[in-house]
Amino acid sequence: MGKMNWKASAVTAAVVTGLMGFAAHADEGESKQDKEQMKQGKAVGEAAAKRVQYVGKLAVFNNRQIKMARLAEQQATDPQVKEFATKLREDHEKSQDSLRTWAEQKKMQVSALSDSDITSEEQTGTGGSGVQEGYQEKMKGTGEKLGKAIDKTNEEMTRLQAKQGPEFDKAFLTRIAEDQKKGKDILKEGRKEYKNDAGFLALLSDTESVVASNETQAKELEKQLKK
Structure with missing residues (x-):
């Protein structure tokens, strides 16, 4: 599970919906209207990039839990831990x-939704005046940041895999309880940011309920194993 050169990679994003309608104006003597269109276009591009970044972060979180759960399904010794791992996955x-x-x-493409380890070269959003500029500026460093998160998961997976028996079970439950708490923070962030998007908000709320339940179950199982 070696590290990748994340500086040369990024979350793939091709955002189409909502980014059209801003005509390009290349004249040296830009009018006040041209400047306003450029400003609005950049704001649209930045908002699109911010949504892509958030979706990528949530996708990486999901992938991390899936990978940890699969490992526990294979390696856990306590039947209840194995059962919990399957539910988590x-x-x-x-x-x-x-x-x-x-x-x-x-019409949003995020590579972390299709592959848990490999991201592709960054692509720009599409649109007219200012949109691509705003999008590209906001997306700088996104791939490297998420790539480091994936590297951290791989390192923790390696350490966890080296444990055996009850030691593995306890370490897995501790890791998952902490992860679910962090997951709730990610989801709360999204619910606050996108509170006016009913469809996306419902998706986040459903996921948050499941994450909270899994955090509680992981902590309860952890206590049982310590008895």
């Missing part, structure tokens, strides 16, 4: 499927 696979369906409907 299924929950996050469902969450990822819902996120993928939503992104497809919005």
Whole structure:
């Protein structure tokens, strides 16, 4: 599970919906209207990039839980831990499927939704005056940041895989309880930012309920194993 050169890669994003309608004006003597269109276009591009970044972060979180759960399904010794791992995997696979369906409907492509380890070279958003500029500026460093998160997951997977028996079970539950807490923070961030998007908000709220439930279950199982 070696590290990748994330500086040469980024979350793939091709955002089409809502980015058209801004005509380009290249004349040296820009009018006040031209400047306003450029400003509005940049704002649209930045907003699109911010949404792509958020979806990518949530997708990486889902992939992390799926990978951890698969490892526990194979390596856990306690039957209850194995059963919990299966539930965790299924929950996050469902969450990822819902996120993928939503992104497809919005004409948004995010590589983390289709591949948990490899991201592609960054692509710009499409649109007219100012949109691409705003999008590109906002997306700078996104791939590297998410890539580092994937590297961290791979490193933790390697350490966890080296444990055996009850030691593995306890370490897995501790890791998942902490992850679910972080996941709730990510989802709360999204619910606050996109509170006016009913469809996306419903998706985030459903996922948040599942994450909270899994956090509680992981902590309860962890206590049982310590007895």
